[in-house]
Amino acid sequence: MRIMVGVDVGGTKVVAGRVTRDGRLSGEPQVVPSGTRDVTALVDSIVEAVGAVLHAAASAGESASGVGIGCAGTVDAHRGVVVTSPHLPLIDTPVAALVGGHVGLPVLLDNDVNAAVWAEAQVGAARGCRHVVMLALGTGVGGGLVLDGRLYRGATGAAAELGHMIVVPDGEPCRCGARGCLETYASGRALERIARGLVHDLPEIEARALRAADAAGTLTGRAVGDLALSGDPGALRAVEEVGRWLGIGLSNVVNIFDPEMIVVGGGAGNLGELLLAPARAVVKKTALAPGRDRVRVTSALLGNEAGMLGAGLLAWAGARARS
Amino acid sequence: MRIMVGVDVGGTKVVAGRVTRDGRLSGEPQVVPSGTRDVTALVDSIVEAVGAVLHAAASAGESASGVGIGCAGTVDAHRGVVVTSPHLPLIDTPVAALVGGHVGLPVLLDNDVNAAVWAEAQVGAARGCRHVVMLALGTGVGGGLVLDGRLYRGATGAAAELGHMIVVPDGEPCRCGARGCLETYASGRALERIARGLVHDLPEIEARALRAADAAGTLTGRAVGDLALSGDPGALRAVEEVGRWLGIGLSNVVNIFDPEMIVVGGGAGNLGELLLAPARAVVKKTALAPGRDRVRVTSALLGNEAGMLGAGLLAWAGARARS
Numbered sequence: 001m002r003i004m005v006g007v008d009v010g011g012t013k014v015v016a017g018r019v020t021r022d023g024r025l026s027g028e029p030q031v032v033p034s035g036t037r038d039v040t041a042l043v044d045s046i047v048e049a050v051g052a053v054l055h056a057a058a059s060a061g062e063s064a065s066g067v068g069i070g071c072a073g074t075v076d077a078h079r080g081v082v083v084t085s086p087h088l089p090l091i092d093t094p095v096a097a098l099v100g101g102h103v104g105l106p107v108l109l110d111n112d113v114n115a116a117v118w119a120e121a122q123v124g125a126a127r128g129c130r131h132v133v134m135l136a137l138g139t140g141v142g143g144g145l146v147l148d149g150r151l152y153r154g155a156t157g158a159a160a161e162l163g164h165m166i167v168v169p170d171g172e173p174c175r176c177g178a179r180g181c182l183e184t185y186a187s188g189r190a191l192e193r194i195a196r197g198l199v200h201d202l203p204e205i206e207a208r209a210l211r212a213a214d215a216a217g218t219l220t221g222r223a224v225g226d227l228a229l230s231g232d233p234g235a236l237r238a239v240e241e242v243g244r245w246l247g248i249g250l251s252n253v254v255n256i257f258d259p260e261m262i263v264v265g266g267g268a269g270n271l272g273e274l275l276l277a278p279a280r281a282v283v284k285k286t287a288l289a290p291g292r293d294r295v296r297v298t299s300a301l302l303g304n305e306a307g308m309l310g311a312g313l314l315a316w317a318g319a320r321a322r323s
Numbered sequence: 324m325r326i327m328v329g330v331d332v333g334g335t336k337v338v339a340g341r342v343t344r345d346g347r348l349s350g351e352p353q354v355v356p357s358g359t360r361d362v363t364a365l366v367d368s369i370v371e372a373v374g375a376v377l378h379a380a381a382s383a384g385e386s387a388s389g390v391g392i393g394c395a396g397t398v399d400a401h402r403g404v405v406v407t408s409p410h411l412p413l414i415d416t417p418v419a420a421l422v423g424g425h426v427g428l429p430v431l432l433d434n435d436v437n438a439a440v441w442a443e444a445q446v447g448a449a450r451g452c453r454h455v456v457m458l459a460l461g462t463g464v465g466g467g468l469v470l471d472g473r474l475y476r477g478a479t480g481a482a483a484e485l486g487h488m489i490v491v492p493d494g495e496p497c498r499c500g501a502r503g504c505l506e507t508y509a510s511g512r513a514l515e516r517i518a519r520g521l522v523h524d525l526p527e528i529e530a531r532a533l534r535a536a537d538a539a540g541t542l543t544g545r546a547v548g549d550l551a552l553s554g555d556p557g558a559l560r561a562v563e564e565v566g567r568w569l570g571i572g573l574s575n576v577v578n579i580f581d582p583e584m585i586v587v588g589g590g591a592g593n594l595g596e597l598l599l600a601p602a603r604a605v606v607k608k609t610a611l612a613p614g615r616d617r618v619r620v621t622s623a624l625l626g627n628e629a630g631m632l633g634a635g636l637l638a639w640a641g642a643r644a645r646s
Contacts, residue, residue: 083613131478143579152470154581155454158614161578166571166609168492178574178609248489251501255484256466256579258477286489286501290406291481 001026003062004319005053005105006312007046008112008304009071010034011087015304016049018057019068019312023123027056029308038089039098046095047102054103066106068315070115070307071095072142076157080109083157086140108311108318113160114151115310116300117144120263122313125301129260133253134300135162137246137268137275139221140175141183147257151314163187167248185245188221188267195224195238202234210234225271236274243275247282254287254295265300272299324349326385327642328376328428329635331435331627332369332394333357334410338627339372341380341387342635346446350379352631361412362421369418370425377426389429391638393438393630394418395465399480400433406480409463431641435630436483437474439623440467441640442633443586448624452583456576457623458485460569460591460598462544463498464506470580474637486510490571508568511544511590518547518561525557533557548594559597566598570605577610577618588623595622 003026006019017029030052035041050067057064073085080096082088100107117126117134126132130149136142141163145152153159163183164176171180172193184190199207199214209232213219227235250262268275280297287295302309326349329342340352353375358364373390380387396408403419405411423430440449440457449455453472459465464486468475476482486506487499494503495516507513522530522537532555536542550558573585591598603620610618625632 147470147475148473150471154614155583156581156614156617158611159579159581161611164578164611165488165575166490169490169571176611248492252488252575255487256482258479258482258484260478288481288484288487288499291477291479294479 001062002065003057004312004315005050005064005067006308006310006315007049007067007069008115008307008311009046009069009088010112011036011072014045014049015308016053017308017312018053018062018064019309019316021316023119023309023313025305025309026062027060029305030056034088036087036089039093042088042090043095043098043102046099050099050103064105066108066315066319067099067103068108068110068115068311068313068318069095069099070110070112070311072112074158075109075111077108077110077114077153078157080107082109106319108315110311110314111144111157112307113142113144114153115314116265116302116306117146117263117310118151118314119302119306119310120265120300121146123302123309124306125263125298126261131257131259132261132263133162133257133259134263134265135249136266137187137264138266139188141187142266145257162249162253165249165252167245182245182249186242186249190245191221191224191238191242191268192219194241195219195235198234198238202237206233206237208234210238222267225268228271228274239271239274240278243278244282246275247279248286250279250283250297251287251292254283254291258291259295261296261298263298263300265306269300324385325388326380327635327638328373328387328390329631329633329638330369330373330390330392331438331630331634332392332411333435334359334395337368337372338631339376340631340635341376341385342632342639344639346442346632346636348628348632349385350383352628353379357411359410359412362416365411365413366418366421366425369422373422373426387428388642389431389638390422390426391431391433391438391634391636391641392418392422393433393435393634395435397481398432398434400431400476401480403430403432405432429642431638433634433637434467434480436465436467437476438633438637439588439625439629440469440586440633441474441637442625442629443588443623444469445636446625446632447629448586448621449584454580454582455584455586456485456580456582457586457588458572459589460510460587461589462511464510465589468580485572485576488572488575490568505568505572509565509572513568514544514547514561514565514591515542517564518542518558521557521561525560529556529560531557533561545590548591551594551597562594562597563601566601567605569598570602571609573602573606573620574610574615577606577614581614582618584619584621586621586623588629592623
């Protein structure tokens with residue numbers, strides 16, 4: 001059986017696995033810590049993960065036709081270059097060529113959320129949809145666009161920065177240098193900030209768990225999310241507020257793209273309806289009819305595997321386009 | 324010579340002309356008042372304009388291969404139906420079929436700003452660009468998207484409502500029912516509102532002309548624009564403020580679409596650099612690098628003819644796709 005090696009390159013780890021033509025994972029993925037010292041270290045970690053997958057493939061009687069890599073950052077997929085990346089030592093780095101030189105297979109490179117939305121549209125939450133927008137809510141917010149059945153990357157690979165839609169002029173400062181970006185109101189980092197505000201604003205009985213976490217120095221977005229999932233009233237308030245802000249972003253997405261489906265993934269995707277119900281309520285109230293009533297807003301289905309699966313599926317699509 | 328009949332259907336008039344394969348207008352356009360009483364009246368006015376063009380074409384020895392219609396409102400181009408239209412008596416109306424039944428030619432229907440952006444991308448300000456976003460600033464704000472060289476309409480024809488991006492939560496009330504839409508800050512109507520505010524806020528010497536217009540009941544967006552073009556300091560302040568708001572919308576457009584070019588048209592497009600210079604300054608400050616430095620923001624080139632030319636060019640593209 002022929003497979004593609006799908007690789008998800010993140011700030012802390014490289015995850016690689018064998019992706020079948022129909023978008024299934026064959027066997028277990030391989031995980032290698034991301035080399036973050038310099039380009040060589042990062043490329044070495046990718047090559048190591050790919051090598052382990054190729055070894056496992058050979059043992060299973062599978063043969064690899066190519067490699068697809070999804071990488072955080074601005075990626076010029078056409079040239080196989082990572083232009084910039086927030087957590088990796090890459091600036092205008094020809095990652096596809098560097099990895100290809102080691103592994104001797106065709107290597108396709110794309111942005112990690114592009115890979116994830118492609119996987120969700122092919123075999124995940126948006127299977128069968130031709131117009132899909134994905135927001136990946138982690139520490140920040142990434143975006144991915146499938147428009148008319150094709151991945152949309154923009155003129156230079158920098159499109160879909162949905163987290164940097166300005167929703168509040170002169171609002172919260174964003175790490176990008178602007179103010180009031182969606183990601184300063186609807187992300188893991190925003191959840192932390194909003195929860196910290198509630199520590200003081202909420203009545204003692206509701207704020208107890210948040211206050212304890214704040215005092216212990218453990219009040220992170222993830223911690224607030226976990227508290228909300230366990231039913232803590234203060235944390236639920238914080239998630240609901242983030243959900244309403246997310247709803248403003250989603251209203252804009254509905255009015256701009258008229259998508260069939262919006263997929264919310266990333267770490268905050270685990271919050272499911274706690275986050276999506278208030279977001280949907282805002283969409284119903286503020287987006288234009290009839291889109292607001294027709295669009296489906298749903299959690300991602302493929303979780304952490306979306307990037308790896310999507311990278312493999314993009315490699316399959318690239319191979320089809322070449323043949 | 325073969326031509327297509329390009330038709331621009333607006334709230335007050337129907338403009339139709341002969342569009343050559345290479346996007347030139349042959350002869351003079353025909354103008355007929357829009358029938359706004361009911362569907363029959365509107366279709367009759369379109370058919371009258373098309374008939375006059377066909378007559379002129381025959382006199383000039385030209386033969387029409389089809390009709391392209393650009394119409395204000397939400398249009399399902401695939402089905403040839405106007406879903407809703409703000410100024411026309413059309414609700415789920417099969418305009419293409421109704422007109423086609425009278426004129427005996429293939430009729431293609433699309434949204435008017437879709438037609439305009441298509442024309443600007445083919446033969447106008449964005450000629451040669453594959454990633455173009457147009458904002459048409461009139462009373463409200465319309466949008467059009469050429470992505471990867473193709474017109475993007477969304478799942479149901481309702482995409483590109485860029486005027487209804489929310490940029491101020493709980494901001495100015497919008498006619499769409501939401502609050503804080505871009506069009507409440509950057510449109511002809513917004514220019515009027517902002518100028519009216521300046522009547523009271525500016526020193527007497529700067530506000531004199533605005534104050535006189537306000538007292539005379541002639542303080543419209545168009546009047547403020549004309550005053551600004553004549554150098555009136557109060558009107559210039561109003562246009563500059565609208566330009567800064569436009570810049571927030573354009574920053575979002577840059578981050579979302581990574582376009583090569585943004586074309587600003589509609590009535591406010593005539594304000595040129597008065598509007599675009601402050602908008603560009605905001606883009607440079609708030610959009611993400613490197614897009615903010617690379618994107619070109621320019622006035623539309625085709626003016627009032629963009630919709631008609633684009634409708635004709637879309638008919639040509641449709642004919643090529645069929646053959």
